[in-house]
Amino acid sequence: MTLFVFKIILILISIVFLHINLTRFLHIFQLTFYNFTEFFPTIKKTKEIKFGVGQLSLVILWLFSAIFNQVWNYVLWTVVLIVVMYYTNMFKPKAKKKFVITKRVKITYAVSYIFETILLILPLVYFAYMNTIPFYFFALFLAMYKYTGILFASIGNFITKGIMKIENKKYINEAKEIINSNKNMKIVGITGSYGKTSTKNIVYAILNECFSTVMTPKSFNTTLGVVRSIRENIRPYTEVFVCEMGAARLGEIKEICDIVSPDFSVITSIGPQHLTSFKTIENVQKGKFEIVTNAKKDAVAILNVDNSYIASGIDMYAKDKKVIRYGTKNSENIDYRVENISMNENGSTFDLIHNNEKLTFETKLLGKHNIYNIMCVAIVARQLGASNENIIKAVKKVRPIEHRLELKKMGNILALDDSFNSNPEGSKAAIECLSLFKDKYKVIVTPGMIELGDKDYELNKKLGKYCTRCDYVILVGTKTTKAIKDGMDEEGYKNYLVVKDVYEAFEKLNNIKASHENLIALFENDLPDSYS
Secondary structure (H helix, E strand, O other), X not given: OHHHHHHHHHHHHHHHHHHHXXXXXXXXXXXXXXXXXXXXXXXXXXXXXXXXXXXXXXXXXXXXXXXXXXXXXXXXXXXXXXXXXXXXXXXXXXXXXXXXXXXXXXXXXXXXXXXXXXXXXXXXXXHHHHOOOHHHHHHHHHHOHHHHHHHHHHHHHHHHHHHXXXXXXXXXXXXXXXXXXXXXXXXXXXXXXXXXXXXXXXHHHHHOOOOOEEEXXXXXXXXXXXXXXXXXXXXXXXXXXXXXXXOOOOOHHHHHHOOOOOOEEEEOOOOOOOHHHXXXXXXXXXXXXXXXXXXXXXXXXXXXXXXXXXXXXXXHHOOOOEEEEEEOOOOOOOOEEEEEEEEEOOXXXXXXXXXXXXXXXXXXXXXXXXXXXXXXXXXXXXXXXXOHHHHHHHHHHOOOOOOOOEEEEEOOEEEEEEOOOOOXXXXXXXXXXXXXXXXXXXXXXXXXXXXXXHHHHHHHHHHHHHHOOOOEXXXXXXXXXXXXXXXXXXXXXXXXXXXXXXXHHHHHHHHHXXXXXXXXXXXXXXXXXXXX
C-alpha cells in the first residue's frame, strides 16, 4: 500500500507538470495562429523539444523504478520531478506576448484534459493499484513530459479547430448580413507586406474628419478579427469601413474579401515577409493581389508602383480593374507622385502632384514609407469626395503611431522607436530617417529581421551594410544578428557590440550616453522573446 501511495503522489505531481507543459505548447499554438505547419517548426526553432538534462534524469529514474520497484526509488523520482519542474519554469524566459485565455483556449484545455485523463492518468492509477508491468509503460509518458505536452496540445488543438469552425460560421454569416444591410457604406481594404497598419490608422484619422468612419482596431486583420470588428462597431449610419487585411498564406485575404468585398483596394507594399509560410515571393505577390481580384467589379485599386512586385503584378492580377498608380518617379504611367520631400526631427513636408495640380503637405510623421502612406490616404480621401483643404488639414493633425518610427524618450535616452515589426524596406527608411539627425550620436539597437525564409541571411546582411551609416550598433542576440555582423565586417565597420538581451542593451546605451550626451537610439524591430 505504501508503494501505491507514493506512485499516486508521483502521478499527482506529474499532472501539475503536464499542465505546465500543456500550457507552454498551447501558448506556442496561439502565437502561430493554431497552425500545425508553423507550430512544429517553431518548437524546433525554440528548442522546446530538445532532450535536456532534466528529462534524461527522469528517464534514468524511470528505468530504475522499472527494475527495482522500491519505495525509495519513487521518492527520489518525485523529488527530481519537483526540482526539474521548478528549474524549467523558474529560468524560462518570459514571452512578451502574453498567453491569453480565450474561449478557444478553454475548449482546447478541456479536450486535452479529457484525452490526457482517458489515455494516461486513469490507466496509470489503475496499473499502479494493480502493481502490474503496464504501469511502467504509461509512466514513461510522464518521464517524457515535453513530448507528452506536445501530443495532448496537438490533439486538443485538432479537435477544437473543428468545433470552432462550426461556431465561427455563425459569426461570419452575421457579419455578412451587417455588410449587406449597409448598402451605401464604402469599404476601403488595405493590405501589404508592411505599412498596412500605419496606412489604416492614417486613413481612419483623415477620413473620420469628413465621414462617419469605422476601422478594424489594433492588428485585427484576420478573418475573425474583421468579423468581430464588423459585429461590434459597424452601425446603420457608418459611411466608411477601413478594413486591414493580413495574410501569412494564400487564400486568407480572399476569405476576408468574401465577407467584405472592397470598393477601394490598397496594396502598400509587397516584399519578403512571412516567407516561412508563403514559401516564395511569387506567392506573397499573388496573396496580396487577392484584395484586388476579389474586390467589387467596379472597385478602384490604389497601388504603390515604386514597389517592383506591385508594378509587375498589375498586368497579371488587375487587368479588369480601374487602377490608380502612385509613387515618387516622374512617369507617364503614374497618376500621383511626390516632389520636394524634406524631413527633420519636427516631421516631413512634400508636394503631391496630380496632372497639373500641386498640394503641399506637412506632417509630424517621419520616414519615406510614411510619405507613401499619406499619398495613398490622400488618393482614397479624394476618391470619396473629401476636399483638398480638409485632407491637408487632417494630415497635419496625424500623430506618430506607437512603435512605428515614433520619436520619444525612453528613460534618459532619446529614441526613434521602430520596434513594431522590422522589414527590409522599413528598416532602410528608418536608418535614412536616423541619419537626418546630423548633430546627434546615432546608435542602432536591433535583433535583426525575422520571417524572411531563405532570404533571411541575405537581407539581414544587407541591413548590416545600412547600419554602417551610424555611429554605433548594438546587436541583441547572436543567431539572427550574425548576418548583420557579417555585413558590417565586410564594410570594415567595427563600432558594434553583441549583447544577450534588452537589459544589457540599455546598460550599454547608458554607458555610451555618459560620453555622448547628444545620443539618439533607433530601436529597429521588436526585441527577442522566448518564441522568436
